[in-house]
Amino acid sequence: MNIRRLAASELPPMELLLDADPSREMVDSYLRKGETFVAEVDNQIIGVYVLMEKQEDSTEIMNIAVANEKQGQGIGRKLIQHAIDYTRNNGFAKLQIGTGNSSIGQLALYQKCGFRIVGIDFDFFLRNYPEPIIENGISCRDMIRMEIILQED
Numbered sequence: 001m002n003i004r005r006l007a008a009s010e011l012p013p014m015e016l017l018l019d020a021d022p023s024r025e026m027v028d029s030y031l032r033k034g035e036t037f038v039a040e041v042d043n044q045i046i047g048v049y050v051l052m053e054k055q056e057d058s059t060e061i062m063n064i065a066v067a068n069e070k071q072g073q074g075i076g077r078k079l080i081q082h083a084i085d086y087t088r089n090n091g092f093a094k095l096q097i098g099t100g101n102s103s104i105g106q107l108a109l110y111q112k113c114g115f116r117i118v119g120i121d122f123d124f125f126l127r128n129y130p131e132p133i134i135e136n137g138i139s140c141r142d143m144i145r146m147e148i149i150l151q152e153d
């Protein structure tokens, strides 16, 4: 598997991106501002993440998705490790990610990768998404903000 940056001339894997974030408007907005990386096997895109510079010292994974049939094989972890290395190598001190209160597997994965919870954006999903989101039988309301410190000041 190869992870590489998507060129501006290439189409992003929209189906995968919308699997992680149902808002086309939000996806389009961070695709314009961020860098998109894809995981490929035999020239087939099987994973994606979008990284955006947030403040002077931090980047955020705005979207991460692995093709359904390839999930649970460690590809998500590899994409996150790639984002950690890229962020550190480009001199940023922190990597952030946000996920829904109902995203139990994602919360587990991100903590296994070293992210810690640093805040809660209450009612984020109620404010920003027109349709209710139910996952694992839980109403998705709040954005759990998570962070990894890569360089101490």
Ligand SMILES: CC(C)(COP(=O)(O)OP(=O)(O)OC[C@H]1O[C@@H](n2cnc3c(N)ncnc32)[C@H](O)[C@@H]1OP(=O)(O)O)[C@@H](O)C(=O)NCCC(=O)NCCS
Binding pocket: 019, 020, 021, 064, 065, 066, 067, 070, 071, 072, 073, 074, 075, 076, 077, 078, 098, 099, 100, 103, 104, 105, 106, 108, 109, 112
């Ligand atoms: C989230 C996603 C990117 C993860 O990718 P993946 O390739 O399936 O993830 P991996 O196989 O690398 O890792 C999954 C890890 O999470 C852990 N995990 C998942 N659900 C878990 C749960 N309920 N409890 C404990 N651990 C859990 C697995 O055990 C595994 O950990 P391990 O490596 O220690 O075994 C993928 O599932 C996906 O695309 N989901 C749909 C889109 C999405 O929700 N994106 C994120 C939006 S915030």
